[in-house]
Amino acid sequence: MKLDKNYNANQFEPLVYALWEKNLVFKANPESKKEHFSMVMPPPNETGTLGVHHALFLTIQDILARYQRLNNKDVLWLPGTDHAALAVNALIEKQLSKEGLTKHDIGRQAFLERTQYFVANSRGNMLNQMRSIGAGPDWTRLRYTLEDTSVRIVNETFLAMYQKGLIYRGERIINWDPILETTVSDDEVDHREEQTTLYYLKLGPFEVVTVRPETKFGDKYLVINPNDQRYKDYQEGQEIEVDWINGITKLTIIKDEAVDLNFGSGVMTITPWHSLIDYEIAQRHNLTYQQIIDFHGKLLPIAGEFAGQTIEQARPKIIEKLRSKNLIIREDKNYKHQVAVNSRSDALIEPQIRLQWFIDVNKKVIDWHHRSLSFKEILQEVIKNNEIDIIPKRFEKIYFNWVNNLRDWCISRQIWWGHRIPVWYRTNVDQEEEIYVGLQPPIDDREGYNGWQQDPDTLDTWFSSALWTFSTLIDPALAENYQLSFKDLLHQSPDFITYHPTNVLETGWDIIFFWVARMILVTTFMTGQIPFKTVYLHGLVRSTDGKKMSKSRPESLVNPLEVINQYGADALRMGIIMGVSPGNDLIYSEERVKASRNFCNKLWNISRFIENVSDNVVQPDHQFETKNLIDRWLVVRLNQVQIKVLDYLDQYRFAEAYDLIYKFVWNDYADWYIETAKLNLNQTLLEDSLRVILKLIHPFMPFVSESIWQVLFENQGLLAQQTFEVVPINQNYLADAQQFDQIRKLIIEAREVLQKTNLKEVILYYKKSQIITELNPIIKQLAHLKDCVEVDDGQGWRLINVKYDCWLDIDPASIKKHLVDLNHQLSDYQKNIDKLQVRLDNVNYLNKAPKQLINQTKQQLQELLSKKQDLKQEIERFSRN
RNA sequence: GGGAUUGUAACUCAGAUGGCUAGAGUGCAGCAUUCACAUUGCUGAAGUCAGGGGUUCGAAUCCCUUCAAUCCCACCA
Numbered sequence: 001m002k003l004d005k006n007y008n009a010n011q012f013e014p015l016v017y018a019l020w021e022k023n024l025v026f027k028a029n030p031e032s033k034k035e036h037f038s039m040v041m042p043p044p045n046e047t048g049t050l051g052v053h054h055a056l057f058l059t060i061q062d063i064l065a066r067y068q069r070l071n072n073k074d075v076l077w078l079p080g081t082d083h084a085a086l087a088v089n090a091l092i093e094k095q096l097s098k099e100g101l102t103k104h105d106i107g108r109q110a111f112l113e114r115t116q117y118f119v120a121n122s123r124g125n126m127l128n129q130m131r132s133i134g135a136g137p138d139w140t141r142l143r144y145t146l147e148d149t150s151v152r153i154v155n156e157t158f159l160a161m162y163q164k165g166l167i168y169r170g171e172r173i174i175n176w177d178p179i180l181e182t183t184v185s186d187d188e189v190d191h192r193e194e195q196t197t198l199y200y201l202k203l204g205p206f207e208v209v210t211v212r213p214e215t216k217f218g219d220k221y222l223v224i225n226p227n228d229q230r231y232k233d234y235q236e237g238q239e240i241e242v243d244w245i246n247g248i249t250k251l252t253i254i255k256d257e258a259v260d261l262n263f264g265s266g267v268m269t270i271t272p273w274h275s276l277i278d279y280e281i282a283q284r285h286n287l288t289y290q291q292i293i294d295f296h297g298k299l300l301p302i303a304g305e306f307a308g309q310t311i312e313q314a315r316p317k318i319i320e321k322l323r324s325k326n327l328i329i330r331e332d333k334n335y336k337h338q339v340a341v342n343s344r345s346d347a348l349i350e351p352q353i354r355l356q357w358f359i360d361v362n363k364k365v366i367d368w369h370h371r372s373l374s375f376k377e378i379l380q381e382v383i384k385n386n387e388i389d390i391i392p393k394r395f396e397k398i399y400f401n402w403v404n405n406l407r408d409w410c411i412s413r414q415i416w417w418g419h420r421i422p423v424w425y426r427t428n429v430d431q432e433e434e435i436y437v438g439l440q441p442p443i444d445d446r447e448g449y450n451g452w453q454q455d456p457d458t459l460d461t462w463f464s465s466a467l468w469t470f471s472t473l474i475d476p477a478l479a480e481n482y483q484l485s486f487k488d489l490l491h492q493s494p495d496f497i498t499y500h501p502t503n504v505l506e507t508g509w510d511i512i513f514f515w516v517a518r519m520i521l522v523t524t525f526m527t528g529q530i531p532f533k534t535v536y537l538h539g540l541v542r543s544t545d546g547k548k549m550s551k552s553r554p555e556s557l558v559n560p561l562e563v564i565n566q567y568g569a570d571a572l573r574m575g576i577i578m579g580v581s582p583g584n585d586l587i588y589s590e591e592r593v594k595a596s597r598n599f600c601n602k603l604w605n606i607s608r609f610i611e612n613v614s615d616n617v618v619q620p621d622h623q624f625e626t627k628n629l630i631d632r633w634l635v636v637r638l639n640q641v642q643i644k645v646l647d648y649l650d651q652y653r654f655a656e657a658y659d660l661i662y663k664f665v666w667n668d669y670a671d672w673y674i675e676t677a678k679l680n681l682n683q684t685l686l687e688d689s690l691r692v693i694l695k696l697i698h699p700f701m702p703f704v705s706e707s708i709w710q711v712l713f714e715n716q717g718l719l720a721q722q723t724f725e726v727v728p729i730n731q732n733y734l735a736d737a738q739q740f741d742q743i744r745k746l747i748i749e750a751r752e753v754l755q756k757t758n759l760k761e762v763i764l765y766y767k768k769s770q771i772i773t774e775l776n777p778i779i780k781q782l783a784h785l786k787d788c789v790e791v792d793d794g795q796g797w798r799l800i801n802v803k804y805d806c807w808l809d810i811d812p813a814s815i816k817k818h819l820v821d822l823n824h825q826l827s828d829y830q831k832n833i834d835k836l837q838v839r840l841d842n843v844n845y846l847n848k849a850p851k852q853l854i855n856q857t858k859q860q861l862q863e864l865l866s867k868k869q870d871l872k873q874e875i876e877r878f879s880r881n
Numbered sequence: 882g883g884g885a886u887u888g889u890a891a892c893u894c895a896g897a898u899g900g901c902u903a904g905a906g907u908g909c910a911g912c913a914u915u916c917a918c919a920u921u922g923c924u925g926a927a928g929u930c931a932g933g934g935g936u937u938c939g940a941a942u943c944c945c946u947u948c949a950a951u952c953c954c955a956c957c958a
Contacts, residue, residue, distance in 0.1 A: 006920065191956085198958095210958060223958090263957045275958075338956070398885065401954070510953090544893090546951080579894045579905070584886080585951085589893055591907045598920045609917035655895070659905070674917075748924095755912065755924045784913090784923090821925090832902055845938040853900060853939095860901065 003611060003711060007604035009568025009597075012707040017131055019710070025069075026136040028076035030498035037068040038076040038499035039532075040469050041137055042507045042515070043145060045084035047091055048122045050129045051549065052541045052576065052588055053508065055560040058135040059573040060538055060654065061506050065136060066699035067649050072723040076499050078472050079130070079137035081123050083146035085418035085461035086188070088115060090180060090345045092417070108416050115417050129561060134569045134702050141495075143472040145464045146419065149479040153471040154464050155422040155439045156486045157526055162437045166360050166375070166525075167411070171353055173272075173279040174410055175340065178297030179347035182414040183356060185460060186407070187513050190343040198335035199319070200264070202327045204242030204251075209264035211337060212271075213318045214311050216245060217303045218292045219269040223281060226255040228266050245322060246304045256281050274351050293350055357412040357421060357457070359521075366525055375521050379403045382520060382530055390535045391652055392583040395509055402513050409518075411460045418458030426452045439482065462514050466522040469502050469531040490527060502532045509537040509583060536652050539585035541576065546587055558588055570701035571597035577700070580655050599662055600704045603697065606670055607708040610686050613677070624689075624727055627682050628774070629736035632729075634673045634685070636737040637664065638692055639727040645696055646724070658700050665693060672744065676778050687712075695724060739771055743779065746772075746802045750783040753797065753808055756818040761786040765795060766806035797878070800871045815878045822875055829868040836861040 020026065030036070041061060044054055065077040092115050093103060103111050127142075144150065161167040175184040196211050203222070210216060222240075224231045238253045251269070258281055259268055272282035272289035282289050294300050299314055301307045306314040322328050340349035361375040368378050380403055382388050383396055390396050412421060424436045427450050436442045436452060444451040464471075473496040474489050490496050507515065516535055523531035543549045543556035550556060563572045575593030580586040626632045641664045648657035669689070677686060691713065698705040754762060764785050766772045772779065773790065780788045796807035797815060815822075836857055839845055846854060 003917090005918075007918095191954095208958080212958085215958095260957055268958050270958080277956085277958075337958095394885070398953075401884065405954080540952095548952095581895070581897095584894095587893065589907085591893070594920080595906050598918095601918065601920045605918035605921090607917085612917065651897085653897085656897095659895070663905080670918090671922080675922095678916080751923065752925090758912085828902075835902085839939080842938055848938045849900080856901075864902090 003604065003608045005608075007568075007601045007704060007707075009570065009600065009703065010565065013132065013134075013564075013569055013703045016703050016706045016710070017134070020136060020706075021139070024140075026065075026077070026138050027140055028138045028495075028499075029074050030076075030494045032074035034072060034074040036076070036498055037065075037073045038078070038502040039064065039504045039506065040078045040472060040502055041080060042505075042511075043080040043082035043143075043465070043468065044126060045087050046081050046119045046122050046126065047084060047087050048125065050126055050133075050560060052558045052560055053549070054130075055133050055572060056538060056541055056576050056586075057506060057508065058130055058133050059577060060536075061137075062133075062135045062573075062702070063577075063649075063654055063699040064504065064506065066702060070695060070698065070724055071646075076141070076495070077137040078141050078143065079127075079135075079139060080143035080145070080468070080472060081126065082465060083119065083144070083418065083461065085413060085415060085458060086180070086182070086184075086344045087461075088119060089182075089415040089417040092118060093180065103416065111416050132564055132569060133560060134573060136702070141472070145461075145468070147476075149474060149476045150464055150467070150471055151419060152439065152479045153467050153474065153486075154419045154459065157463075157467060157522060158422050158459075159437055159439060160486070160526065161359065164365050166363055166365065167357060168360060169355060169357050171355050172358065172408075172410070173276055173351050173353050174356055175342075175349045176295065176352035176354070177342040177345055177347045178293075178295065178350050180342070180345050180415060181295055183354070183410055183412060184342045184344075184349065185410055185462075188343050189340050189349055191338040192341055193336055194339045195334060195336050198332040198337075199322075200329040200331070201322065202329050203244070203267075203269065204240055206267045207265040207329060208267055208269055210269075211335065213245075213322060214299060214303070214306070214314050215271040215274050215292055216269065217299075217306075218271060218273070218290050219244065219249065220251060221254050221270050221282075221287055222251045223254045223256050223259050223268050223270055225257060225259040225261050225266060227257070228259075228261050230266065243325070243327075245318065245325075245327070254281070254285050254287070256284065273353050276351055279351070279353070289353070291353070293352075295352065295354075297350060356410050357423075359409040359411055361406050361408055361521075367528075368524060375525070376403060376406055378524050379406075379517060379520055382524065387530050388520065388533060388535060391537065395512060395535075395537055395583065398509075399512060399517065403517065409460075411463050412455075412457040413460055414457055416458065418461060419464055421455040421457050421459060423455040424452035425455065426450055462518050463522075465515055466518040467526070469505075469519060470496060470500055470523055470527050470529075473500050486526070500527065500531075501529050504534045504536055505532040506536045506538070508540060510540060512537065537583050539580065539583055542585055542587050544588060544590075549588075563590075563593060567593050567597040568600060568703065570600050570704050574599070574658060574700055577654050577658055579659070582652060596701075599666070600701060602666055602670060603693075603701075603704055604708065606665070606674060607690060607712060609674055609677075610690055611712055613681060614683055614687065623684070625682070625684055626733075627685075628680065629740050629771070630673070630676050630680060630775075630778075631682050631685050632733040632736040633740035634669075634689060635727055636729055636733050637668050638689055639729045642692065642696060642724070642727060649699070654700075661693075661697055661700070665697070669693065675782060679777050679781060692725065692727060742803050743771065743775055746799060746804065746806065747779060747783045749799050749801050750779075750785065750808060753799075753810070753818065754784065756821055757810060757814040758817065759810060759814055760784065763787045763789060763796075763809040764806055765789050765791040765809065766804060767791065767794065769804050772804060772806070798870065798874050800867050800874070812878045819875070819879075822871065826868065826871055826875065829864055829871065833861065833864050833868060836864065 039061060042057065044050065061077060065075050068075045092111070096102060158167060175186065175189050177184050198209055198211055199213060201208050201210060206222065224234065234253050236253060236255045239250055241248055241250050258277060259266060270278035270281055271292065272279040272287065273291045274293060290302065292300055292302055293311065297310055299306050299309055303314070306318060341347060342349060364372050364374045364377070366373050366375065366378060373381070380400065383390065383399060390399065422437060422439065424442055426434050426444060428434050441454065442452050473493060475493040475495065478484060478489050478492055505516065519531045523529065541549060543558070547556060549558070560572060571593050574596035576586065576588065578592050578596065624635055626635055641660060645657045645660055648660065694705040694709055750764060754760065762785055764779070766788065768790055772788070776788045779785065794805060794807040796809040798807050839857055840861065
């Protein structure tokens with residue numbers, strides 16, 4: 001025998017994967033005459049290692065890709081990685097700070113070199129990890145969000161939007177991370193609850209509350225709600241003088257409805273530079289504002305004696321001073337409120353006003369289906385018109401909710417790692433600033449003037465990710481040629497022509513805003529096409545305690561490589577697919593992985609059996625030739641399962657598809673067909689059916705299926721190149737299949753009675769039946785009977801659930817042990833009979849329910865009645881004796 | 882404050898468009914043993930489908946409501 005007793009995943013997986021790569025089975029071919037199927041891989045961040053959530057999306061996408069290949073399509077699954085500007089930047093800065101350095105110490109150039117080195121390293125690791133999960137994307141088309149082609153397309157996009165007036169530069173309030181010293185987009189800000197002290201301060205005749213006394217230095221305005229009767233005597237614009245932290249200050253009264261009458265005393269001072277709401281109030285009333293905290297998080301000279309100190313240092317001293325001036329009325333030490341933090345770096349966000357680049361989402365200048373629309377409108381339209389389907393559907397609501405509240409997208413970042421903004425500035429003779437936006441650095445040909453300086457900022461990492469579906473399909477060689485326009489690039493790149501729009505985008509629901517929406521936004525603008533036709537969203541993987549896996553709780557993290565080591569990649573894949581429905585989160589459970597590992601082994605041993613009973617020469621047959629009704633039963637089941645599995649896969653219902661295969665293979669194929677095959681061998685059908693099963697299971701468990709295929713059928717070529725063959729059946733097979741179902745019932749019931757009565761070696765008598773005679777040895781063996789004998793009339797215990805007349809040769813004393821169960825069963829029958837009877841007595845049911853259903857109900861009732869009758873008779877007969 | 886999701890066996894979860902006696906994995910109980918597989922086989926026990934109400938001939942499934950949990954968005958200075 002060629003196969004070992006147990007399936008050893010670690011032994012086969014690397015070999016099998018190497019074989020796939022060698023044979024280029026993952027390679028897409030745009031020139032193929034087959035139908036094309038395309039999908040881009042969401043590029044994972046190049047921060048190092050993969051987690052289980054990566055394993056999840058790689059598995060789902062790999063199932064899709066392998067399924068479509070077996071479905072006779074030309075498949076492009078395009079892999080790549082993301083430079084992950086903010087995340088990687090934070091990581092490198094953390095490394096530096098461990099060495100006692102900051103990025104300014106080493107300078108921009110050295111910082112970038114160091115980052116590149118780090119990223120190149122982690123990329124290699126990650127790609128190998130993807131391989132060990134079994135993912136089979138087209139590695140020949142591996143892309144990277146910070147490669148040359150990407151830079152070109154990013155700049156093309158920036159330029160095109162700039163020329164349309166969709167990108168503008170402006171001073172706005174933004175989320176500032178004082179640690180990384182960069183802007184953070186709204187979506188990247190997390191809110192965390194914090195307990196702090198709320199101070200009630202005396203401000204002249206008023207009382208104001210604050211948790212941030214350090215922002216109070218710039219106070220010039222006092223805002224009250226115009227509907228507040230308590231302060232109706234104070235007029236808008238009225239000025240008052242009060243004693244404040246650093247002496248006498250003049251305040252102007254402003255009335256604005258943003259003030260909550262019920263919070264504190266209903267009076268507030270505002271700090272527009274460092275608060276979004278205050279900023280909005282200031283904008284409405286045309287107020288002046290100034291910066292109090294600098295971009296490093298330190299107080300500016302306006303804070304007088306506290307200037308140069310960080311907030312942490314200054315706050316207690318400021319409190320001390322306020323206290324000494326008797327300006328603190330009272331303090332609430334248990335005040336709970338939400339603070340904003342950068343989700344990537346965990347730093348406290350300090351709102352700041354700064355010159356930034358923005359994308360205008362409301363300007364209606366984009367040509368879309370012959371109308372001029374804004375980004376916001378296009379985002380709404382493509383979903384409303386079903387140009388793009390989101391699965392599961394409920395995420396459409398979440399999507400619209402987000403789009404409706406969308407504000408201009410701030411795309412500039414002050415970190416160093418990322419796409420540099422393609423804008424250059426210089427000062428001309430009149431000391432005015434000139435600006436140049438272009439694809440490549442401009443050349444300054446004037447002598448004696450300052451040359452062009454590129455904007456120091458980089459772009460939000462999601463800006464380049466947003467181009468992912470089309471930028472990756474552009475031919476890199478063409479992109480090097482700046483003589484070609486962007487349109488030329490699109491129209492001359494075979495991959496773009498063939499594969500765009502892509503068929504599916506498969507990703508987690510948590511990045512629907514960051515990524516999915518922004519891909520739609522940028523792609524529609526740049527290509528005039530939608531980026532994908534379907535969005536399939538999967539859930540988050542959580543740890544066994546039901547919480548999010550997070551780096552701050554290392555015990556919650558599961559390392560997919562360790563799992564693969566222990567149980568194999570196929571086991572991991574199905575462990576996280578089993579029993580999970582689209583869009584729902586899943587809790588990682590090692591039990592499920594184990595169950596899948598056992599299933600691998602089951603498959604393995606089925607194959608081992610087949611190999612064992614097969615002649616050495618394996619002939620390709622594919623005829624599914626049947627010799628008896630068991631064979632026909634199998635063929636019918638195969639056919640049904642095959643159709644259903646393909647149907648589930650078309651609907652992205654992976655868990656259900658897998659579940660069906662699992663049950664079929666284990667409960668039907670192994671437990672019944674293989675068992676009967678020991679006495680009734682049909683070698684070609686065994687091989688044909690195994691081939692079908694391996695193909696069906698292959699998208700889910702590629703390694704074990706390919707390993708078996710290689711050992712058993714290696715001459716038949718690579719599994720991944722085969723297409724599904726439909727198992728042929730004809731109508732009279734169905735009747736045979738039903739016959740065998742009856743025989744299975746017979747065997748099950750016989751086993752049960754023998755178990756309950758604790759008897760062995762019992763004889764089964766049966767009234768003349770051709771089928772039982774034909775299957776006599778099989779029934780005997782599977783039910784563990786001593787013999788199976790045809791008789792003219794019955795004797796012994798009559799089987800209830802079977803259509804045939806047969807009896808087990810059991811003495812009444814033994815049956816008595818079983819009597820309690822039997823009476824229990826009897827009352828179960830009665831309960832169900834009552835239920836069905838009530839239904840059939842209901843006139844409305846008879847009038848309104850479909851005819852077919854009524855007939856079914858009647859039939860069920862008849863069956864139950866007769867079973868009950870039989871059982872009752874038997875019990876009585878045996879009780880009498 | 883706005884919104885989404887979840888509540889089904891001891892545990893983790895499936896049950897799309899309402900229609901058999903509500904299923905699986907794990908666990909549990911009993912039995913089997915040199916058979917392809919102990920990563921096994923056979924048999925079994927275990928559920929008021931969170932509670933209440935409604936629609937319907939018929940509800941785990943649809944609607945309303947209460948309770949509990951998780952998450953997203955927006956936020957009070």
